Amino acid sequence: MSDLLTATEHNETDSSIGSGPSALERIAIWLFAWVLKLYPRHFRELFAEEMLDVFSLAAGEASQDGIAAVVRTLLSELVELPTALLLEHLYQWRKRSMGLLQYNNLGEIRVARWVARCTSLLVGGSVLFLFLFNEDIIQDPTPPTLILGLLSLAVLAAWRWERVGGTLALLASPIFFISALIEMSSIVGLITPTWVLILIDAAIMLSFVIIGWLFVSVAKHAEVAGELGAEQPVPATTRKRSWVYWVVGLLGLLAIVFFVIPMVIPVRQQMEVTAVEFEAISSGFLTSRLIAAGAVVGIGSGNVQQPFFSVPGYELVVDGEIVQAFEYADVSLATTEASPIDSREDSIWNEVDWNGAPHFYQVRNVILLYMGSNKDTLATMEAAFGPPFAGGVTANP
Amino acid sequence: MAERKITDQLPLTEVTFFILLSLSSGQKHGYVIMKDVGSLSDGRIRLGTGTLYGALGRLLDQGWIDRVEEEQTSGRRRKAYVLSDIGRRILAAETERLRSLLSVAQRRLLGDLA
Numbered sequence: 357m358s359d360l361l362t363a364t365e366h367n368e369t370d371s372s373i374g375s376g377p378s379a380l381e382r383i384a385i386w387l388f389a390w391v392l393k394l395y396p397r398h399f400r401e402l403f404a405e406e407m408l409d410v411f412s413l414a415a416g417e418a419s420q421d422g423i424a425a426v427v428r429t430l431l432s433e434l435v436e437l438p439t440a441l442l443l444e445h446l447y448q449w450r451k452r453s454m455g456l457l458q459y460n461n462l463g464e465i466r467v468a469r470w471v472a473r474c475t476s477l478l479v480g481g482s483v484l485f486l487f488l489f490n491e492d493i494i495q496d497p498t499p500p501t502l503i504l505g506l507l508s509l510a511v512l513a514a515w516r517w518e519r520v521g522g523t524l525a526l527l528a529s530p531i532f533f534i535s536a537l538i539e540m541s542s543i544v545g546l547i548t549p550t551w552v553l554i555l556i557d558a559a560i561m562l563s564f565v566i567i568g569w570l571f572v573s574v575a576k577h578a579e580v581a582g583e584l585g586a587e588q589p590v591p592a593t594t595r596k597r598s599w600v601y602w603v604v605g606l607l608g609l610l611a612i613v614f615f616v617i618p619m620v621i622p623v624r625q626q627m628e629v630t631a632v633e634f635e636a637i638s639s640g641f642l643t644s645r646l647i648a649a650g651a652v653v654g655i656g657s658g659n660v661q662q663p664f665f666s667v668p669g670y671e672l673v674v675d676g677e678i679v680q681a682f683e684y685a686d687v688s689l690a691t692t693e694a695s696p697i698d699s700r701e702d703s704i705w706n707e708v709d710w711n712g713a714p715h716f717y718q719v720r721n722v723i724l725l726y727m728g729s730n731k732d733t734l735a736t737m738e739a740a741f742g743p744p745f746a747g748g749v750t751a752n753p
Numbered sequence: 754m755a756e757r758k759i760t761d762q763l764p765l766t767e768v769t770f771f772i773l774l775s776l777s778s779g780q781k782h783g784y785v786i787m788k789d790v791g792s793l794s795d796g797r798i799r800l801g802t803g804t805l806y807g808a809l810g811r812l813l814d815q816g817w818i819d820r821v822e823e824e825q826t827s828g829r830r831r832k833a834y835v836l837s838d839i840g841r842r843i844l845a846a847e848t849e850r851l852r853s854l855l856s857v858a859q860r861r862l863l864g865d866l867a
Contacts, residue, residue: 403809406806432801
């Protein structure tokens with residue numbers, strides 16, 4: 357063992373007396389010093405200086421074997437970093453929960469509580485605000501939007517019931533994500549879901565997870581702090597540093613709120629609308645609705661044209677019956693073209709040679725036309741898209 | 754440390770065992786412990802600083818080791834670690850446990866071979 361000690365001291369002496377650390381060593385040490393900031397405060401106060409010392413010695417020794425050895429030393433530290441960080445944060449958190457760390461953290465708890473509250477108000481409030489003024493969501497809420505509404509209510513309720521609201525947000529966030537993925541797959545049908553949409557939903561989930569986690573954590577720490585009491589003063593340097601971290605954290609969360617959430621929700625809605633503007637995606641959406649209504653669905657052989665619609669359509673085969681789908685660039689165009697049908701203008705109803713009793717349905721920017729009287733098909737169409745807005749007879753009565 | 758039975762603390766993890774074993778020969782600085790553990794385990798266990806100081810922190814909390822100041826030849830002082838009484842007893846108990854296991858295994862294997 358003594359040879360190891362001697363080797364270490366010799367190494368250290370070499371570093372201090374010789375030409376000093378190389379540029380690469382200095383960079384590695386600088387990187388490592390930065391990485392140390394990620395460890396919990398109590399751990400850093402106790403060990404950061406020593407760890408840097410140890411790493412400097414290891415890098416110094418490695419430098420004798422060349423640049424690759426220094427890089428290897430740094431990489432081996434970085435590889436174990438995530439687990440080491442997680443373990444230390446959990447361990448320090450558990451120690452604080454058990455009251456083993458004898459310093460007062462009431463100030464941090466107060467700041468954390470207000471960070472959680474302000475963030476929940478901004479995130480939850482903005483989501484609910486968007487929902488209240490979005491007719492599509494109110495009239496036709498999907499499971500993800502319902503869960504998102506619940507999440508928003510949960511984080512707002514956490515102002516009063518921190519643990520319950522926070523836990524609810526934590527539990528409901530992954531459910532939202534899963535339901536959003538399911539909805540996404542039903543919208544895009546045969547098309548693979550885009551990674552962008554998945555990332556957006558993940559960002560929403562993560563925002564609510566962070567807020568929920570913060571509330572639960574605040575509740576837990578407040579409970580412990582109450583047991584410890586306030587008689588132990590916080591060291592001034594510690595207090596100052598913790599405030600810096602909280603301010604940085606707050607700015608990060610505000611960035612999420614102001615940049616991510618406002619972008620995310622409209623983009624998500626836009627992507628859903630965009631999704632039905634393309635034939636394949638639209639047919640997938642229609643198909644999924646029909647399948648959900650119990651139909652066996654296929655895509656027809658080719659394009660179709662009707663004199664009263666300005667766009668070409670395509671065919672869906674619903675339980676063996678042909679249903680034509682006409683797709684418009686947006687909902688307003690589809691509604692404009694549906695209007696004369698709805699008002700039963702003679703030019704449409706009497707001048708067209710119908711193959712069967714026409715039934716018209718409008719689904720967002722798509723008008724569906726079923727010419728026939730098959731009761732099962734009519735029931736399926738109604739179950740999938742609601743009652744027809746016009747039709748049922750071969751001529752204008 | 755609370756007066757828990759020594760046997761309740763066993764078995765030790767490999768890292769803990771080797772760190773205690775390293776300190777059994779006297780106080781050591783973190784870097785020396787790191788090198789020593791590598792040497793004792795025939796290079797099998799290569800401790801990073803995060804793992805080493807995480808383990809040292811827990812051992813300090815449990816009272817199995819103590820932290821002392823060590824003076825360098827350069828006059829600079831740095832922290833070193835030393836085995837506490839309870840740590841030494843735990844190391845002895847773990848060694849005895851391992852010796853006992855080895856003994857049982859050897860008897861059985863030798864008996865089967867005989």
